[in-house]
Amino acid sequence: MPAARTPGILHVGLDLGTSRTSIAASNGQRETVLSYVGYPKDVVSRKLLGRDVLFGQEAADKRLALDFYRPLGAGVIRSEGAGAEGNARAARDLIAEAVRRARPQAGELVYAVIGAPAQASLKNKEAIMQAARTCVDSVMLCSEPFAVAYGLDMLDDVLVIDIGAGTTDLCRMRGTMPEESDQITNTFAGDWVDERLSEEIRKLAPQAQFTREMVKSLKEKHSNVSANAPAAIVELPVAGKPQPFDLTDAIRTACRGVVPPIVDGLAQLIATFDPEFQPRLKQRVLLAGGGSQIKGLDLAIEAEMRQRLGEGRVVRVEEPLYAGAAGALKLAEEMPDEFWEKLK
């Protein structure tokens, strides 16, 4: 396997996520940027901001002066309805920005492997590929959970759970390329948790004022599914005045909501697997993606698996933000050069 760096070629692995885009490159660069893109609304804001395009947190912070895009929805480029063209442009610019942050040298060829949701449609995959081809020299797509498993060298009898913002991908690895029947994608992911948490907050504090970004932020800070989680006391404005609210139960309820659908998917993948190897599969469940950072989620899934499937063991990957990008990079580095040449 040609794992050594080839002179003149920069291999990159890209995890194009609904919420965050992570890139890992063969020159050692690793970067994560929020998947937000903004363009100045007019000449005034252009002059004020001093740039034609802003990315990530900066774009989110200045979104009032921007045509603000979150180009990825459910892990793919939003290509339907109004703003489809803008989203496609924003996706291209986002990929270009991620590649730029990998710091390729002048004249260096960039070969990229991009992780796509397990069950992304052909149209969605082609959209990603077309967006990427404008800023890299050669590109391949692979299933995101597959990239995670490949990066960890766990290709046999493993179930991968990749919880993103838009989708939760489940993938069954059985020593070969996962097929359609080996992969399940659902939308019980980060965005769904945000929605659910918003509903819970509205029930708990109807007078409180909050936005989706605020909910996402407090979720990332306090997410926990444990019964004995520390209290999450959060200040939210009520008629302009910050008021403290205990959101511990609301957050736990919202976060726990992803567990049953995940175990449903696991049960489906396990039940359709060779019965002889089902116990082994249940003992090898990998939890990855940004959603895996919810405290106690691995234990909650294990408990649910034990209740419904008799047993289960879940291991959280060490680097949730980079597991997909690192796996994609590994795949890019090990891919034979002639394949890359043919895809140019």
Add this chain to the structure above:
Amino acid sequence: MTPFQDTRSRDQGHGLFSPRETEQLMRVEFERAGRHGLPLVCLLIGIDRLGTLQDLYGRETREEVLGASLAALRRVTREHDLLLALQEDRIVALFPHSQPELGALLARKLLEAAREMRFEREGRSLRISFSIGVAHNRHRDAISFDTLLSVAEEGLAVADAAGGDRFVETELYQLIEQQRRAREQQALRAGSAPGTPAAAVAPSAPAAPEARAPGLGDTLLDVLSAMGVRVDDPGRLDKQSLTQLLFRLQDARAPKEHGDLAEERRKNDILERRISKLVAQLGVTESELQRIALLKNVDLGIASIYREPQGLGAESHVQRKREMMKEIFTANFQMKRDIEARGGQEP
């Protein structure tokens, strides 16, 4: 040639044995060292231009220089291990229980000591230097004291010819030994002249019989002589010599075979120790992996990593990865072709 044959009693004033006594002591010491396999070093030290000094400043100067040289020799050596003899302008020094390397070391020390010596004569400071020949008994051809002394003499001659103030170890043992044996053979055939080295080795040896067959007998005599085997009756040479030769060969072979066996055992021992060390390390690796597996709450994934460093199943793993990559490539290549076929339009 016997280097002590012309010595006279003039060294009495230096407190040494008489030359003849010293020669006998040295021969005994050499034989003893050979018998017990002990190392021994011989230095033959010449004082450069000693005759000229005597001519210029008189006999007292010569005696003073000789005395100072002997004192220097005693200073740089272990006196109780030293045998000294004076032969004309040269000093013979024998160092029992001394490895060959010590010869060069002592010679260097002596050269330095000589360079530091000063003798005041007629308002002038006189300096001296040594020429030294070095020999030892560790060479396989250094089988007689005469050979040892001859090698040292050769070294001294070379050092002197090169201008002095140096030491030389010629390693001419084989050549000198061959010459010595040839002389002994000649003496044996001629009826053994008194006072020769052969007479010293075997003083009571009778004259060689005239009817002794040449050829094999001569060769055996050579070989046995080289081995130090005394031939009492050359008339019974063949039978006696062959018997002795067989014993000698057996004696010579036995230590070698013993040595080979010991070497093999040593190698086996090293290999066994390495194997047991590797087994122990493997055990540590396995227990560490089990510990990590428990910490990680996973076992077989770690085991798959473990298999690769051990070279077990790595090839099939690589092959499987290749197949996966080929599938990924094929799917992407097809997608690329579809996009190009549609001219970039949506499907």
